[in-house]
Each structure stands twice: as C-alpha cells, then as structure tokens.
Amino acid sequence: MAEPREVVERSFKINKKLGPRLIEAAKQDAILRIGWTSAGDPVPKDGELGLCPNLPSGSKMRALGVLGSWVAAFGSGGNFTIQGDSGAFLGAGNRGNTIVCEQMAGNYSGYAMRSGKISIMDGVGDDAGARMEGGLLMIRGPAGARIGGGMKGGLIVIHGDVGSDPGAGMTGGKIVINGRYPSRLPTGVSQRLLTAAEVKSINADLDNEGMEIPKDAACLVPGEMLHVEAPEPPVSTSDLSSIGLVAGDLHHSVDYQTCDTVVLVADGVDEKSPIALPLPLLPIVSSGQFLQMPDESDPLASLILAKQPFITREQPRPIDFALIDTTNLADVPELLEHSSGMVIDLDQLPAMNSEEIDGFIVATRTLLGMDKPVAFLNAISRVESLHVRSSHHSVDLAISRIEDGSGIAEAAALPMIGRSTKSHLTDTTTQTGMLLGLSASGQDLAILCASGISVICCEVPMQDPHDLAHWLQSISTELSGILTRLGLNSIELLQRQHLRALDYETAAISGLRLVGYDRPLPHWFAR
Numbered sequence: 001m002a003e004p005r006e007v008v009e010r011s012f013k014i015n016k017k018l019g020p021r022l023i024e025a026a027k028q029d030a031i032l033r034i035g036w037t038s039a040g041d042p043v044p045k046d047g048e049l050g051l052c053p054n055l056p057s058g059s060k061m062r063a064l065g066v067l068g069s070w071v072a073a074f075g076s077g078g079n080f081t082i083q084g085d086s087g088a089f090l091g092a093g094n095r096g097n098t099i100v101c102e103q104m105a106g107n108y109s110g111y112a113m114r115s116g117k118i119s120i121m122d123g124v125g126d127d128a129g130a131r132m133e134g135g136l137l138m139i140r141g142p143a144g145a146r147i148g149g150g151m152k153g154g155l156i157v158i159h160g161d162v163g164s165d166p167g168a169g170m171t172g173g174k175i176v177i178n179g180r181y182p183s184r185l186p187t188g189v190s191q192r193l194l195t196a197a198e199v200k201s202i203n204a205d206l207d208n209e210g211m212e213i214p215k216d217a218a219c220l221v222p223g224e225m226l227h228v229e230a231p232e233p234p235v236s237t238s239d240l241s242s243i244g245l246v247a248g249d250l251h252h253s254v255d256y257q258t259c260d261t262v263v264l265v266a267d268g269v270d271e272k273s274p275i276a277l278p279l280p281l282l283p284i285v286s287s288g289q290f291l292q293m294p295d296e297s298d299p300l301a302s303l304i305l306a307k308q309p310f311i312t313r314e315q316p317r318p319i320d321f322a323l324i325d326t327t328n329l330a331d332v333p334e335l336l337e338h339s340s341g342m343v344i345d346l347d348q349l350p351a352m353n354s355e356e357i358d359g360f361i362v363a364t365r366t367l368l369g370m371d372k373p374v375a376f377l378n379a380i381s382r383v384e385s386l387h388v389r390s391s392h393h394s395v396d397l398a399i400s401r402i403e404d405g406s407g408i409a410e411a412a413a414l415p416m417i418g419r420s421t422k423s424h425l426t427d428t429t430t431q432t433g434m435l436l437g438l439s440a441s442g443q444d445l446a447i448l449c450a451s452g453i454s455v456i457c458c459e460v461p462m463q464d465p466h467d468l469a470h471w472l473q474s475i476s477t478e479l480s481g482i483l484t485r486l487g488l489n490s491i492e493l494l495q496r497q498h499l500r501a502l503d504y505e506t507a508a509i510s511g512l513r514l515v516g517y518d519r520p521l522p523h524w525f526a527r
Contacts, residue, residue: 002047007068008358011048015366018052018061026058026078035064035083049087049355050362054333055080055097069106069352069359072099074332074367075116088125088356091118093329094135107144108350110137112329113154119211126163127350129156131326132173136205148175148220157206157213167220175220176202178213190223234407236437240447242506243411244515245498250487259480260490263454265341266373266396269429273371275319275340278307279476280449280491281440282433282457283468284323288315290463301469308472311343311457321375324364325349333367341373346386347401357393373397377435377457379404380413387424387432398425399433399457410436411501412509414451421452433457439471442478450494 002010018032025032035045042064049068052061055078062081063071069087072080075097082090082099088106091099094113100121101109107125110118115135120128123141132151139147139156145163148156151173161180168186176194185191194202194217203212263280266272285291291310293302311321313328314335322335325348336342342364346352352360365374375397378386383400390398400417402410413434421432431454436444439461448456460468483491486498500515501507507514511524 004354004358007047007049008362011050011068011359011362012366012370014048014051015053015362019366022052022059022078023056025060026056029058029060031060031062033062033064044084047087047355049359050364050366052078052080053363053366057096069356070363071359072097073363074330075099076333077116086120087359088352089359090120091116093332094118095330104141110135111350112326113137114330123160129154129175130350132156133330138206138208138211140211148173151175155202155205157202157211159211159213167222170220170222172222176213176217177220178217181218181220185220188223188225189220192219192221194219233403233405236402236409237407238409238411238506239438240410240444242502243447243510243512244500244502245443245446245450245482245486246500246515247486248497252487253484253489255481255484257484257489259483259488260492261476261479261483263491265431265455266429269396271371272373272396275309275373277309277455279472279479280445280453280455281472281475282309282311282321282455283440283460283472284311284435284457285460285463286313288312288317288320291317291320291465291468293465293469297466298469301466304469304472305465309340316340321373323377332364336364336368339368339372341375341396342368343375343377343397343399346376346378346389347404354389354392357389361393361395375399375433377401379406380408380416381406383413383416384420384424387420387430390430391424391428394428395430397431397433397455399435399455401435403435403437409509411506411512414448415511418452431455440475442475442480442482445475445479446482446491446494447499449491450496450498452496 044065047068050070053073055075057077059078064083066085070089072091074093077096080099082101085103086101086105088108090105090109092111094116097116099118103122105120105124107127109124109128112131113135114133117136119138121140124139124143126144128147129137130149132154134154137156139158141160143158143162146165146168148167150169153172156175159178165186167175167189199215263277264274267274309319311323313323316322316339319340321341321343322339323343325345373396376390376395377399380400386398433455434453435457440458499512501512507521511520
C-alpha cells in the first residue's frame with residue numbers, strides 16, 4: 001500500500017495535469033479519463049483523493065478504481081462518473097455537478113450540497129446528505145446513520161434500508177425511503193405518505209425507470225417541535241489583564257525610535273510566498289466588503305486597511321485569508337480564487353480522519369495554489385490534536401480558539417499551547433496562533449508574542465472601515481509604546497522573561513513568575 005504522502009502527491013499531479021484540459025475538453029464535448037493509459041488499458045486508481053474540485057460546466061470525467069475522499073467537490077456543472085468505490089465527502093459542496101458512483105461511497109456523501117445530482121449505486125456510509133440545502137441525492141442500497149442530518153432543503157431518495165436517526169435536526173427538504181427505516185424517528189422528524197403529484201415529480205427528477213419510487217414509499221419531513229433558547233456556553237473565565245510586562249535590566253528606548261512589529265506567515269517554507277502582517281494580528285470580519293473605503297476617505301486610513309490582511313468568510317480581498325466552514329463550503333472556489341490564504345475551521349466542519357483531511361487539503365489547495373499559506377483553527381481544549389495534525393499535514397499556522405465552550409482562561413491557555421508547541425511543533429515550520437474571544441489590544445499582542453504566539457486573531461470591535469483603520473492604528477501605537485518602554489526595537493525580541501503574573505491565581509494557572517516573588521510558584525517544578 002502506498003504511503004499517504006505518495007497518495008497526496010499523486011493526487012496533486014492528477015489535478016494539475018487535468019486543470020488546463022478541462023475547459024478545452026468541455027468545448028469539444030470530450031470525456032477525460034482517470035485510471036486508463038493513453039492506449040485505453042485499465043490502470044485502476046487506488047486511494048487518490050481530492051480529485052477534480054470545481055468541475056466546470058460541460059466537463060465530463062470518468063474514473064476507474066477505488067478513490068479516496070473529497071472527490072468532485074464544489075462542482076459547478078460538470079459530469080463525473082466513478083467506475084468503482086469512493087471515499088467520504090463525495091460531491092461535498094456540490095452546486096451543479098452530476099455525479100454517478102457505480103459502487104459504494106463513504107460517509108458524508110453530498111455534504112452541504114446546494115444543487116446538482118449525485119447517484120450512488122451500491123450503498124453509502126453515515127451522514128449522507130447532511131447539511132444539504134438543495135439538489136438531489138439518490139442512493140441504491142443501504143444507507144448508514146443520520147442520513148439527511150441537519151438538511152435545510154433538497155431531496156434524498158433511498159432504495160434500500162436506512163440506519164438510525166434519519167433526518168436528525170432537519171429543518172427542510174424531503175427524505176424518501178423505499179425500504180426499511182427505524183420505527184422511532186428523531187425528535188422534530190415526521191413521516192407521511194407522498195401525494196400522487198409528488199411521486200410523479202420525484203420520478204421525473206430521477207429520470208431513471210429502474211429507480212422510480214412506488215406510491216407507498218415513506219417520506220420524512222421536518223415535524224413540529226418546541227423551540228427553546230439554547231443556554232449560552234461558558235466563556236473564558238479571565239482575560240490577559242492580570243499579566244504584566246516588565247523591562248528587566250534594559251533601559252527604555254527613545255520615544256521616537258521606530259519599532260518593527262511585522263510578522264511573516266509561512267516564512268522559511270521554500271515553495272511558499274510569505275505573507276507580511278504589519279501587526280502580529282489577523283482580525284476577523286464577516287465580509288471583505290466592510291473593508292472597502294469610500295473614494296472620499298482619508299488616504300492614510302485607506303492605506304492602513306490596504307496593508308492589513310483580514311480573515312473573512314465572504315468577498316476576501318487579494319491580501320485576505322478566507323475562513324472555510326460548513327456555511328460557505330459551496331463557495332470555496334470563488335473564495336480561494338480571490339484570497340491570499342485560507343483558514344480551515346475544524347470546529348465547524350465534520351470530524352475528519354487523516355485521510356479525509358488530506359483529501360480536503362488536496363481539493364482546496366488545487367484551487368488556492370500551492371504557494372499560499374494554510375491554517376487550521378481548532379478549540380483550545382484540543383490543542384495537542386491541533387498541533388499534531390498541523391505538523392502531519394504541513395500547514396503553516398495552527399490557531400487555538402479560546403472560546404470553545406470549555407471556559408478555559410486565557411492565562412491557562414498559554415502553558416497549554418507552549419507545552420504542545422514544544423512537543424509537536426519544535427522541528428516544523430508550523431507557527432502558532434490564538435483566536436481571542438474579544439477584540440485585541442496592543443497589550444494583548446505584546447503578552448501573547450512574548451508567550452511564543454506568532455499570530456493573534458480576534459473579532460473586530462466595529463465594522464465601519466474608517467473606524468477599523470483607527471483601531472488598527474491605536475493598536476500599533478500602543479504596541480510600539482510597550483516595546484519602547486521595554487527597551488526593544490522589534491516584536492521578535494519579546495520573550496517569556498518579560499512577563500509577570502500580577503496575582504497569585506494567574507501565577508498558579510499560567511506558570512509565569514509571580515510579581516514580587518519573581519519566580520514561578522513551586523508547584524510548577526513538581527513532577
């Protein structure tokens with residue numbers, strides 16, 4: 001069996017080779033093939049993943065063998081036929097593709113699809129059609145648990161038996177079952193018979209006499225449910241205000257000295273172009289549209305925003321990072337085409353094993369470009385898993401989310417990240433990051449950089465572009481003032497020795513030197 005790295009490299013090569021040929025083949029109405037030699041001899045694929053993302057309209061692909069995960073994702077209207085099995089996330093984020101899998105498919109087939117048609121002819125794993133918003137998913141053979149889970153729209157047709165919890169959490173759409181299904185349905189899901197008009201309409205959509213549904217097929221739809229407000233998750237029990245910065249033996253610098261606050265992301269990685277951040281900060285906005293300054297705006301404010309990369313879920317500028325999660329999965333091609341990097345929110349995507357993450361990275365990096373940085377975002381309580389995965393998949397930045405519902409204090413997160421970084425990232429090029437629950441200040445940036453955090457992420461305090469420019473300038477002025485007070489001319493010179501816990505509790509949970517005592521508390525030396 002091939003090593004995972006070999007499979008990933010083969011998959012990238014296939015995508016790179018196919019890319020320029022897809023549009024030309026579509027114009028000629030030609031079928032491109034994967035798994036055959038140029039002479040037509042079969043050479044079945046074995047585990048290749050992330051193949052053919054964003055198939056353009058009119059393109060036709062045929063593959064032979066056993067394929068891995070994230071095949072034909074984010075498609076825009078192409079045709080993809082698999083003569084064999086497919087792994088997880090087949091056709092995920094589909095918005096127009098017609099996909100046929102002639103044998104089995106794995107978990108999460110058709111995940112978050114918006115339109116198009118996926119046909120699976122020999123059974124499917126768990127969570128097929130989860131988070132669907134539209135389109136048609138047709139399955140012949142058994143389906144696993146939670147089919148149609150959380151779906152908002154679209155149609156799922158199953159000619160076979162269905163596992164537990166069909167339609168769990170669905171708010172729209174239909175699940176039509178011509179087979180056995182659990183007698184006890186999840187809360188919020190009801191079963192009814194189809195009308196004659198629905199049977200006719202669905203069979204017309206299937207467009208396959210052998211797959212037509214009978215009039216007595218069951219139909220699962222959203223049912224009545226008592227809605228109550230979910231309790232707010234616990235938030236971090238403290239911020240960084242109980243940590244101070246001390247100068248040590250250095251004299252302060254003159255107040256007109258220029259301080260270097262620039263941080264490079266993906267620095268030292270040969271094949272990538274590093275991204276320069278004017279501050280060790282990646283603020284998050286919902287849309288890059290909020291960063292567009294009016295023509296009559298202050299030119300200095302416009303310049304500040306033009307130099308500062310942001311993380312955004314929609315309409316990124318060429319210098320911004322695209323934040324990828326379930327809500328915008330189908331928009332991935334446009335997001336990555338217009339961004340300088342991507343942040344993959346592992347908390348807001350289904351849990352994936354190593355092979356599935358490889359498939360996602362192959363599919364998305366094919367669209368993003370190999371020279372642009374990639375970051376993982378995950379809960380602080382999973383920091384070791386985050387760092388292990390980031391190292392294994394060679395991502396550039398591993399960001400820990402403080403507000404993950406655990407209530408872990410920011411001061412306590414510092415040693416958690418530090419220990420994990422030392423254990424798992426020491427000999428790698430992966431940098432560490434932290435996503436705060438509140439907007440950052442210059443003091444926050446200085447403390448976290450002194451703790452070994454390379455990049456700090458946070459939500460912005462306002463959406464007005466002019467106010468955002470003033471916020472960034474105030475952070476820059478505050479950070480430069482701190483460096484001047486400490487006698488430093490670069491943010492890279494900040495170290496843990498500059499930090500002091502200002503109270504006993506902070507010293508107890510952070511391992512920092514307690515001010516006055518000037519040493520870590522004794523229990524930090526105990527085994």
